[in-house]
Amino acid sequence: VATCTTEVEEKCEDETSGYTTNTKCSKWPKEVCSVEKKPVKKYTPITGCTKEPREICAPSGCGFREGEVECYTKTQTVVQDSPKEQCSLEPQRTCKHVTKLVPKLEPTEECVDVPKEVCTRSRTNPRKVKKPVVKKWCYIPTAESGLA
Secondary structure, three states: EEEEEEEEEOOOEEEOOEEEEEEEEEEEEEEEEEOOOOOOOOOOOOOOOOOOOOOOOOOOOOOOOOOOOOOOOOOOOOOOOOOOOOOOOOOOOOOOOOOOOOOOOOOEEEEEEEEEEOOOOOOOOHHHHEEEEEEEEEOOOOOOOOOO
């Protein structure tokens, strides 16, 4: 014998929007069942009519004539095997909604260090002096520039 009840299950998830995090809760109905075994006895009464011979003693030449129909109720105990019930458990598919987080991609600024050679003029012994100067180039990759 199965007894089922519907329970409401509450599921909460953290939802991040920018710098704030909100807790979003939703309620889902859930069917909870319990199975209890109870013995069942089934009786099938066996009924039928049979002719049983009887010995009648009478003087010879008396003859036979049909008499009244005589009926009576007879209670008889019959031993019978009780039926065995056989059950098998079959898997049942249950489906529910699941919320998954999906990554959101945004372009970020990329910087590249480009070395540059700088020359200066001096009055005494003019010669090339290498002074490493690093210039920072920043850009946002787009489809228009061909870098995205």
